[in-house]
Amino acid sequence: MKVLIVVTGRQQAAAPFPLEDFQAVLEAFRRAGGETVLASPGGRSPRPEAAALSQPRSLGSLADDELDGFDAAFLMDGAGAMDDLADSRHAARVLGHFHQRGKPTGAVGFGIAALLSARQGAHWPYRGYAMAAPAEMAQELRREGAVVGAVLIEDRELVSGPDAASALAVAQSLARRVNLAAASGPAAAATNAGPASPKANPAALPVRASGEDAGRGASAGLGA
Numbered sequence: 001m002k003v004l005i006v007v008t009g010r011q012q013a014a015a016p017f018p019l020e021d022f023q024a025v026l027e028a029f030r031r032a033g034g035e036t037v038l039a040s041p042g043g044r045s046p047r048p049e050a051a052a053l054s055q056p057r058s059l060g061s062l063a064d065d066e067l068d069g070f071d072a073a074f075l076m077d078g079a080g081a082m083d084d085l086a087d088s089r090h091a092a093r094v095l096g097h098f099h100q101r102g103k104p105t106g107a108v109g110f111g112i113a114a115l116l117s118a119r120q121g122a123h124w125p126y127r128g129y130a131m132a133a134p135a136e137m138a139q140e141l142r143r144e145g146a147v148v149g150a151v152l153i154e155d156r157e158l159v160s161g162p163d164a165a166s167a168l169a170v171a172q173s174l175a176r177r178v179n180l181a182a183a184s185g186p187a188a189a190a191t192n193a194g195p196a197s198p199k200a201n202p203a204a205l206p207v208r209a210s211g212e213d214a215g216r217g218a219s220a221g222l223g224a
Contacts, residue, residue, distance in 0.1 A: 010080025
C-alpha cells in the first residue's frame with residue numbers, strides 16, 4: 001500500500017495541526033503495511049522544524065505514471081489549504097487521478113479545501129458528495145453542491161473528518177479499504193469505492209453541528 005499525503009505549504013503563526021495527530025496518521029499507515037509520500041504546493045513545509053514534515057515533494061513534480069503507483073490519497077488538516085490548495089492546478093490534476101479511478105481519498109479538517117481545486121467552471125466532480133468540514137468552509141462547499149456534516153463521513157471513495165482529531169480514524173478507514181481491495185482482487189474495486197449513499201458514523205466522533213447543520217439531517221450528522 002502506497003499513500004500520498006498532501007499538506008498545505010503555507011506557514012502560519014499557529015501550527016496548522018497538532019504534530020501528534022500527523023504522527024498518528026503515519027503510524028496507522030505503517031502498521032497497515034503502507035508506505036507514505038508527503039507532498040505540498042511547491043514542496044514547501046508548513047512545519048519545517050518537524051522532521052516528519054521537513055521535506056515534502058512538490059505536487060507539480062508527481063508525474064501521471066508515478067501517480068499510478070499510489071493506492072490512496074490523504075489530505076491533511078491546515079487552514080493554509082484554503083489559500084494554496086483550493087485553487088492549485090497541480091492539486092486538481094492529482095485529485096482528478098484518484099477520483100477518476102475511484103481510489104480511496106481521505107480529507108481531514110481544512111484539507112477538504114483541496115477538493116475545490118477540481119472545479120472546472122460549473123462542473124465539480126464532488127458535487128452531491130457528503131463530506132465533513134470545518135464550519136468555516138461549510139457555506140462554500142454547500143454552494144458547490146456538497147452535503148456537509150460534522151462527523152466522520154464515508155461517501156463513495158471519499159472518507160472525511162471535520163478536524164485534526166479525526167485524522168487517525170480517517171487514516172484507518174483508508175487503510176482498511178486499500179487492504180480489502182488488495183485481498184479481494186480487481187473485482188472489489190467498485191465495492192472499495194464506498195457506498196452509493198453516504199455513511200456517517202456519529203459514534204466515531206463528537207457531533208459539533210451548529211445552527212444549520214443541527215437542524216437538517218441531524219440523525220446522520222449531515223447538512224445540505
